[in-house]
Amino acid sequence: MKKILFLTFFLGCTLAHSQAVRKYSNEFMNIGVDAAALGMSNAVVAHTNDVNSGYWNPAGLLNLEDSQASLMHASYFANIAQYDYAAYAKPIDDDSAWGISLIRFGVDDILNTTQLIDGDGNIDYNRISKFSTADYGLTLSYARRLKIPGFQYGVNAKVIRRVIGDFANSWGFGFDLGLQFEREDWKFGLMLRDITTTYNVWAINEEEYAKIKNAIPGENQDLPESSEITLPKAQLGMSKTFDFHNETYLKASGNLNMQFSRTNDILATNFVSIDPALGFEYNYTDLVFLRAGVGNFQNITQLDGSKKVGFQPNIGLGFKYKGIQVDYALTDLGDQSAALYSNIFSVKVDFSVFR
Template sequence: MLNKKLFIILLLFFPALLFSQFRKYSNEFLNIGAGARAMAMGSAQIASVKNSTAGYWNPAGLVGVKDNPNVSLMHASYFAGIGKYDYGALAIPVQDNKRTLGLSVLRFAVDDIPNTLFLVEPDGSINYNNIQTFSSADYAVVFSFAQNLKPIKEHAFSFGVNAKVIHRKVGSFATAWGFGIDAGAQLHGDKWHLAAVAKDLTTTFNAWSFKFTEREKEALYLTNNAIPLKSTELTAPRLILGGGYNFTLGKSVNLLAEANLDLTFDGKRNTLISSKAVSVDPHIGLEAAVKDVFFVRAGINNFQKALSDGDLINQKKVWIYQPTLGAGFKLNNVVIDYAFTNLANQSNPLYTHVFSLHVNLIKKENIKIVK
């Protein structure tokens, strides 16, 4: 349990202790996902999303919230409950459904991390009573705006922007504040959907500051640890392209297929397409809707090359991937979604159950009273 917590905290927060520069995996908590529907579809979402989770995936999709405000809530536990992820979003349509305002709040935290800085006494003895615990938490607040624009050849077209404020805190030792901007667009035909999202459009930054007591500084010095100074962590822009298509199966079943391409420009990554200029990470998702009441979903993402099983001499590099499954149920103005996801890949599973709730807040004037 201790090793897992140390691994997670190093993975999430160690980059902030280095000098200011671009980080390939900066602010990774913002890439976990939002809504069980999206996570069950392999995070292939930017072209079809049309509820309040669009503030996370593609702000242009917020125009799909019409007439009544929409609320989304999600909670998930990762790494056997060590990491806790909470997400909430609100979308409010305004000006006769021509525009939509959105607010999203995210939190990822690892609690009860042992602080062993004073485990060893000056005389060399070990005193377990000196072990204290602390928490590391990431927060993000995203303000969204979306608007329907002039149709393109009678096809619906919308545009949206996000302004996100980031706060990260590691116990009493380190805090960071950051800011970033996203922008997205959607184009819809009768059965097809196209979308593009620019994440961290202006380069998202985290400005870190550190605070240590004199006793803590002394302990760090005596154990040959560097005392970190103020630094700035930068997140490079990336582009996501997506497309989807609806198929009708009989009178009651509608099938949606969507594919997204996540393009990064910060050097080679372990993705399906990798080069110095651009790396491409695909996401593929399917959703079958039965009378728009019951939903079954599946997806694939996180394609990577890894060494195959076998002895060290005969090992070869093979492609691995992350499968996802899920379902949903709609009852009047309430939708409950479920996703069964794997945080790693099919050869090294870290399965997680995710539930999310979506509610349309019906206005009083829309409620009919039956006497």
């Protein structure tokens, strides 16, 4: 009975997510990719310049000199949920580039106990089945250099696919726009996510939904609405690299992450809420990288009603040899993991190493 109640609650909450406008719709697309970026608290919008730019700021794809591929894996909720990412990008010519990436965030092998009790009221464990709930995000990126010196832009076209076993599924579509500008060793970036709003349309299996709608009297009696909208977000970044002339460099960067609604971010108004992030990367001979960052500044209400400012520190380490780069980050992935910190690994391959 506990399993039935849990499954009913899970499906009710998930299906209810498809009602009207949701500030946190498709939030799996905002977790972040690439251990190098996560180690810097995601403060990479201004200087991102590799295959992962398709996610952070597609304008950065123009800095590719050859084809690149990237992979990342991380776990959520004490390994219950899995987060996977793969990307590929390559230059088209000196003034344009393209890329493609895929994100999957899912929970597999969930027990479906809706048929545990047969029509005669008997418990039959052979009637238990398994299903998965998974979110997929496919992004196609294109970047081009503007005729204005120092300016470049990129656009993303996103296809969102969300599946909850046989109970419900949805398709969604959206667009991102990214800009980068460089002047006298200073880099600036702007990333506008879901600029047209990302629209998801759900298809709910009424036959399967009927099996759970009466599990809890008075709950889940009506089918949820079949659409949701992801509101736009913006990220403004700035970065500068300091050269110490002994084959060592220090990159300092900052982001202002903006949502156009009131949240618990440290800077919040009715129009926009801003969460700043700072990141640093120490580079020794383009071989060893040490990273640190701090972000996710939030106003946290205590039990006694008082408030304090919370934040999330991140650290990271990377190694690069002959076009193959392996990165590690110690971070609270998405700030929702069951453990205090998460271990994230990613690998990036520059195909010029094989030429």
